[in-house]
Every structure is written in C-alpha cells, then in structure tokens.
Amino acid sequence: MKALQLLLLGLSLGSIYSLIALGFVAIYKGTKVINMAHGSILLTGAYVVAMLSPHVGFLAAAAAGVVAAAVGAIVVERLVSAARTTDHLVLTTLTIGVDVLLATELTHRIGSSVLTMGDPWKDRQTEIMGTVLPQARIGATAVSVLIIAAFFLVFHKTNFGVRMRASADDPRTAALMGIDQRRVALASWAIGGGLACVAGIFLAAFPNPGLDQTAGLIALNAIPAIIIGGLDSTEGAVLGGLIVGVTQTLVDGNASSLHFLGEGFGTVAPYVVMLLVLLWRPSGLLGSKELNRV
Amino acid sequence: MLEAQGVSVRYGQSAPALRSLDLRAAPGEVTAVVGGNGAGKSTLMKAISGILAFDSARVVAGEIRFCDEPIQRLSPTARVRRGIAHVPEGRRVFADLSVEENLRAGAATVKGRVQDRLDEAYEMFDVLAERRRQRAVLLSGGEQQMLAIARGLMSGPRLLLLDEPSLGLAPKVVERIAEIILRIRDRGTAVLVVEQNAAMALSVADQGFVLEQGRVVLSGSGRELRATDEVQQLYLGGSGTADELLQFADRAPLARWSA
Numbered sequence: 001m002k003a004l005q006l007l008l009l010g011l012s013l014g015s016i017y018s019l020i021a022l023g024f025v026a027i028y029k030g031t032k033v034i035n036m037a038h039g040s041i042l043l044t045g046a047y048v049v050a051m052l053s054p055h056v057g058f059l060a061a062a063a064a065g066v067v068a069a070a071v072g073a074i075v076v077e078r079l080v081s082a083a084r085t086t087d088h089l090v091l092t093t094l095t096i097g098v099d100v101l102l103a104t105e106l107t108h109r110i111g112s113s114v115l116t117m118g119d120p121w122k123d124r125q126t127e128i129m130g131t132v133l134p135q136a137r138i139g140a141t142a143v144s145v146l147i148i149a150a151f152f153l154v155f156h157k158t159n160f161g162v163r164m165r166a167s168a169d170d171p172r173t174a175a176l177m178g179i180d181q182r183r184v185a186l187a188s189w190a191i192g193g194g195l196a197c198v199a200g201i202f203l204a205a206f207p208n209p210g211l212d213q214t215a216g217l218i219a220l221n222a223i224p225a226i227i228i229g230g231l232d233s234t235e236g237a238v239l240g241g242l243i244v245g246v247t248q249t250l251v252d253g254n255a256s257s258l259h260f261l262g263e264g265f266g267t268v269a270p271y272v273v274m275l276l277v278l279l280w281r282p283s284g285l286l287g288s289k290e291l292n293r294v
Numbered sequence: 295m296l297e298a299q300g301v302s303v304r305y306g307q308s309a310p311a312l313r314s315l316d317l318r319a320a321p322g323e324v325t326a327v328v329g330g331n332g333a334g335k336s337t338l339m340k341a342i343s344g345i346l347a348f349d350s351a352r353v354v355a356g357e358i359r360f361c362d363e364p365i366q367r368l369s370p371t372a373r374v375r376r377g378i379a380h381v382p383e384g385r386r387v388f389a390d391l392s393v394e395e396n397l398r399a400g401a402a403t404v405k406g407r408v409q410d411r412l413d414e415a416y417e418m419f420d421v422l423a424e425r426r427r428q429r430a431v432l433l434s435g436g437e438q439q440m441l442a443i444a445r446g447l448m449s450g451p452r453l454l455l456l457d458e459p460s461l462g463l464a465p466k467v468v469e470r471i472a473e474i475i476l477r478i479r480d481r482g483t484a485v486l487v488v489e490q491n492a493a494m495a496l497s498v499a500d501q502g503f504v505l506e507q508g509r510v511v512l513s514g515s516g517r518e519l520r521a522t523d524e525v526q527q528l529y530l531g532g533s534g535t536a537d538e539l540l541q542f543a544d545r546a547p548l549a550r551w552s553a
Contacts, residue, residue, distance in 0.1 A: 086350075159398060166388045166399035172348045173386040178374030178403035178449060 005131035006253040007246060012137035014245020015144035019199040020222035021229065021237035022151060023192035027073075029168035029232055030188020032088045036095040037076050038196055039216030040102035045069030045197025046117070046204050046211050047106055053118030061118065062201060066194045072102075073193025074186055081185065107213040114210040123206045140202035147198060148238055151191075155234070164188070168232075221248070221267075224274035230287020239285060244270040295321050295484050296342065296453055300356035303337050303508075305349060311337040313508040314356065319453065319486045319501070324479050326495035326516065327488040328529055329505035335488035336383055338505070339457045342486070343380035344370040360453065374403045377452035381459065385442040389431035393422050396430050396441055400448030408448065415444040418477070436467035443474060454478060456487040460494050472498050492529035496520045504529075 020042065027035045035041075049058075049065035056064070080094050121136035128138075155161035167174040167184040175181050196219070203218055204211035225244045229236025251258060252266035277285060296319040303312040312334045319325040329335055340346045341353055344365070358366055365373055379400075388396050397415055401408040416423035419440045425433065430441060439459055446454055456475070460468040468491070475498050479485050488505075489495035496502055499516030504525060512524065519525050 159402075162391065162395045162398045163402050165391055165395070166402075169388040169390050170386055172345060173382055173388070174399065174402075175345055175348070175370045176343055176374075176380045176382060177399050177445070178371040179399065180369070180371045 002253070004129065005133070006249050008128070008131055008133055009137065009253075010246030010249030011242060012133070012141045012245070013249055014242035015141045015148075016199045016202045016241075017222055017225050017244050018148060018238040018241025019144055019195045020219050021225040021241045022148065022234060023195035023199075024222055024226050025229075025231065025234050025237040026188050026195070027192040028226075029234070030164065031077065031081075031091075031185045032171075033077075033080060033095065034088075034092045034231075035073075035076070035189075035192065036092060037099035037102060038192070038222065039219035040099045040106065041069050041072050041076065041193050042196035042200040042203075042219045043106050043211075043213075043216040044072045044102065045193065046200030046215060047110065047115070049117055049197070049201055050115035050204070050211050053116075058118045058120060062198075065201065066197045069193040069197035069200075070190040071193070073189040073196075077185055077189040103213075103216055106216070110211070110213050112212075114212045115204070116210045117201050117204050119201065119205050121205065134206045136202065136205035137207070140205070143198065143202070147195065151195075152234070160187075221270060224270040226284075227274050228270075228277045228284060230284025232288055233284065233286040236284055236286035243273060247273050295319060295361060296486065297359045298338075298342070298356065299359075301338075301341060301353060301358060302355040303334075303341050303346065303351055304354050305337075305351040310354070311351070311508050312341065315505075315508070315510055317503055317510065319484045321452065321484045322479060322482045323500040324475055324485045324487060324498050324516075326492075326499035326502040326519075327486065327505055328490070328492040328495050328502065328519075328525075329488075330490060332507075333505040334508040335490075335505055336457055337508075339380060339382075339455045339486075339488060342373075342453075342455060343378055344368060344373045345380075371403065374449050374451075377450070378455065379446040379449050379451035379453070380455040381442045381446040381457060383457040383461065385435070385438045387430040387433070387438045387441050387445070390429060392427055392429055393433070393441060394426040396445050397422075397448050400445035403449050411448050411450070415447065418447075418474070419444050436463050436470070439463060439467070439471060440474075443471075443478075447478070451483060453484045453486065456485065458489060458491075459487065460489060460491045468494050492525065496525070496529075 024035060024038055027033060045065040045068055048068040049061045052061035052064050076095065076098050079098060080091050083091060083094055119136060121139050124135045125132050126135050126138060155165060163179045164184060164187065167179055167181060171181055200215060203215055221244055225240035226237055228243055229240030247269045248266045251269040258265055298315055298317045301312055301315045302310045304310050327335055327338065342358060346352055353366055357364055360376060360378060388399060391399065397412055398408060401411055421437055422441055422444055430438065433441060459471050472494055475485055475487060487495050496516050496519055502514060502516050502519040503510050504512035
C-alpha cells in the first residue's frame with residue numbers, strides 16, 4: 001500500500017514538474033535559448049496569485065498570475081533578444097543574469113513569510129484505493145493532464161501549432177514561409193511562462209507549506225527532467241517530469257532504509273537518474289540524435 | 295516584375311558576395327542564374343527573399359524592386375505576402391512534420407481555408423498525395439524536392455525562387471523537375487532558378503545570367519547562352535554530359551570575364 005501511495009504521490013508531483021519542463025522545452029524549441037530564469041518567472045506568477053487571491057478569489061488570481069508570468073517571460077525574451085548576438089550560449093547566460101535580478105527582488109518582497117495560494121483544496125485529503133492523497137495533488141494531476149493534452153492538441157491539430165513546430169524544426173526555412181519568427185518567440189515564451197505559473201501554484205499548495213523564496217529553486221528539478229526526456233522533445237519533457245517526481249518521492253518515502261546514502265538524497269536522486277540516462281542516451285530518452293553533433 | 299539594380303551584399307566585414315549585380319525576372323518566364331560554387335547564387339536568392347540577416351549578411355548597395363516597389367526594408371513575411379516564395383537549397387523540408395503539415399506551413403500567410411490549395415498541390419504532385427500523412431524525413435530526395443516546391447507554391451507566389459532544385463538528384467528526377475518548372479511558368483508565374491547544373495537550368499530558361507564571383511559576366515536569352523562558346527566549355531562541358539560537367543565544375547573562372 002505504501003508503494004502505491006508513493007507512486008501516486010510521485011506521479012502527481014511529477015505532473016507538476018512536467019508542466020515546468022514542458023514550458024522550458026517550449027521556450028528552447030521556439031528560440032533555442034535555455035531559460036535559466038524559469039524559476040524566477042514561476043515565482044513571479046505564483047507571487048501574483050498569492051497577492052491577489054485574498055481579494056479577487058483563487059480562480060481570478062490564478063488567471064492573473066498566468067498572465068503575469070506570461071508577460072514576465074515575454075519581457076525576459078525581449079531583454080535577451082535585444083542583445084546584439086545570435087549566439088544562443090550568450091543568450092542563455094543572459095537569462096542567468098535576469099534570473100538573479102528577478103529572484104533578488106522577489107526574495108526581498110516575500111521575505112521570511114510563507115504565502116498561501118488560497119486554493120479551494122486547502123489541506124484536505126482523499127482516500128483512493130486505500131491510499132491517502134492530498135486533494136491539491138489530485139487537482140494538480142487533473143489540471144496538468146488537461147493542460148498537457150491541450151498543449152499537444154494545439155501543437156498538432158491547429159495551423160498555429162504547425163507554424164510553431166515548423167519554426168522549431170528549422171527557423172530559417174520557417175521565416176521563408178512567411179512565419180514571423182519574432183511572434184513565434186513571443187508565443188513560445190508566453191506559453192512557457194504561463195505553464196510555469198500553473199506549476200508554481202501547485203508547488204506552493206498542500207502538502208507543501210506555501211510559497212516562500214525557495215520555490216524558484218524547486219523549479220530547478222525540471223532541469224534533470226528535460227535532460228532525461230531530451231532537451232528538444234515535448235513528450236520527453238512530460239516523461240522526464242514524471243520520472244523525476246516518482247524518483248524523488250520514492251527515495252524520500254524510503255529515506256530511513258536509504259539512510260546510508262546520506263540526508264536529503266531525494267533531492268539528489270533525480271540528478272543521479274539524469275547522469276545514468278546521459279551515459280546511456282546522451283540526447284535523452286526522446287531527444288533527437290542531431291543534438292549530439294552540435 | 296523583379297528588378298535588381300547595382301546590388302551588393304556583404305557577410306559581416308568580409309569581401310562582398312555580390313558586387314553591383316543587375317538582374318531582372320519577368321512573369322511567365324523562367325530566368326536562370328548559373329555559376330559555380332561560391333559565385334553568389336544563394337546569396338542572391340536570400341537577398342530577394344529577405345533572410346540575409348540569418349547569416350549576418352546585408353545588402354550594402356543597390357536596390358531590389360518587386361512589382362515597382364522597393365522591398366529591401368520589408369521583412370521576409372511581408373515579402374511572402376507580396377508574392378515571393380523561396381524554395382531553399384537542400385530542400386529543407388520540415389523533417390518532423392508530415393507532408394501535409396509541410397504544405398500547411400507553406401500557406402502560413404494565407405488567410406482562411408487552404409483546402410483548395412492543398413488539392414491543387416496534390417493534383418500537381420501526385421506522389422505527395424499518397425504520402426500526405428508520412429513524416430517528410432521519410433521521403434526520398436526527389437520527393438522532398440517536390441514537397442519543397444509544392445510548399446513554396448502554397449503561398450500563391452507571383453515569383454518563385456528555386457535554389458539548386460536538381461542538386462543530388464537522379465537524371466530522371468531532374469527531368470521531372472524541369473517539366474514542373476515549365477508548368478509553373480505557364481501559369482504566368484515568374485520563376486528564378488539558380489543552378490550549378492547549367493544544362494538543366496538553361497534548357498528551361500527564357501533568360502539567363504552567368505554569375506562569377508558575385509558579378510554577372512554574361513547574360514542573354516536561354517538559347518543564346520546555350521550556344522555561347524564560353525558557357526559550352528565551362529558549364530555544359532562541350533557536349534553537355536554529366537561527366538564532363540563534373541570535370542569542368544572545379545575549374546577557375548576565366549580571367550577575361552571578371553575584368
């Protein structure tokens with residue numbers, strides 16, 4: 001029973017990581033920039049939700065947070081692309097600078113307080129198949145599944161999706177087709193930011209205590225997720241997120257018997273999995289082989 | 295329709311890839327630009343479709359006009375909207391997209407439904423109709439070239455730019471591409487084709503230009519150019535067979551042309 005409970009908890013945590021990783025990959029595919037400011041953008045969105053929730057209600061606050069994170073991501077994109085270079089490594093490094101700025105400001109604002117999201121699930125738990133799960137995590141899983149399904153539907157069934165995928169595949173040729181690459185960049189970052197905010201809301205919800213200044217760091221768990229899944233694979237991002245969530249939860253849940261590995265191995269475990277995957281498949285589980293040659 | 299006057303292009307700070315180039319293309323005509331490697335053929339195409347910036351290159355002198363409008367300051371998207379389609383060198387199909395998605399991507403600037411255009415493309419390229427659900431990466435080289443041309447036509451261009459459409463393809467496929475070029479021309483579209491394979495390009499050309507080191511060194515009607523001794527020797531290898539073509543391809547340009 002304990003194993004099942006840990007697995008379900010892991011999958012629900014993993015679905016949150018999947019949202020972060022999917023946003024990360026959307027930005028990478030749209031602009032070839034690895035957005036190291038993703039954690040701060042997540043924090044921005046969740047912060048807006050926490051601030052507005054007591055006044056306008058949770059749903060309206062969540063919507064505002066998603067918009068704020070999307071706009072924040074677009075601002076980062078504009079800042080980064082204002083740099084007079086097309087070297088993606090330089091642009092990626094620039095996002096680290098933006099991350100430091102944003103994180104410093106938000107840490108200053110949040111201080112030592114722990115902000116609540118005001119979500120409808122609160123700290124209630126539900127019994128499923130003999131296991132006890134927090135309702136917020138069940139909500140997280142349901143919302144993630146819906147969002148991820150919508151993401152793939154849009155990217156595979158609409159003209160917008162075709163334009164985005166064509167641009168990810170070959171931006172120069174996409175430009176030749178009249179697909180405006182600036183709009184593609186804006187759309188990718190806005191989607192990435194919005195997804196990060198949704199993930200941020202659920203990361204701050206029960207069983208976690210709430211939003212504090214470390215939430216942006218938790219977003220870093222998406223990094224092993226995207227490396228495990230393959231940096232340029234949206235499906236890989238979802239899979240990687242789930243693997244990280246399950247790994248972390250299983251290790252944490254068996255911490256007493258894994259004590260010989262040291263304290264807090266749950267946080268480290270995803271990176272161990274990442275290393276093992278990299279040794280076995282350098283481009284990730286579902287990443288395209290071409291990345292090896294770069 | 296398309297007029298380039300005194301166009302020079304530079305990549306960063308290096309020597310110009312095009313030097314004061316004059317060229318025109320007219321509706322219902324095939325205009326061929328032939329020349330060896332590094333003659334500036336692809337640069338010319340990129341200057342017309344507006345994607346030089348991707349290679350940190352820019353037009354440093356001269357003017358490009360399309361339908362009497364200067365287009366140099368327009369974005370690639372705006373140029374596609376005005377009727378310029380560019381089928382790039384190496385086909386560059388979107389590998390992960392299906393055949394049909396590739397075609398839809400080609401119609402990115404088209405407002406409203408594109409089903410009529412899809413039907414038209416499948417009618418012209420029946421091999422694509424059979425494979426519309428397949429990923430483009432699974433097509434053969436010839437099929438990919440067909441797809442690249444069909445994708446270029448999806449925006450309904452008045453000027454079609456074809457960069458090395460015969461590159462790496464079997465003679466039979468090259469023949470088929472020549473037929474397609476003529477069919478597109480006969481619809482009233484202007485076709486500008488650049489080729490190292492001068493035999494193919496000049497066989498379909500109404501007008502031709504020979505490019506050497508970024509300069510036009512020879513121009514005339516397709517017929518005139520085919521008959522010219524210099525073109526015969528350098529690009530058609532006398533009798534114009536493929537083997538001889540290869541033999542001459544690496545030879546340095548004649549000095550008297552680049553004066």
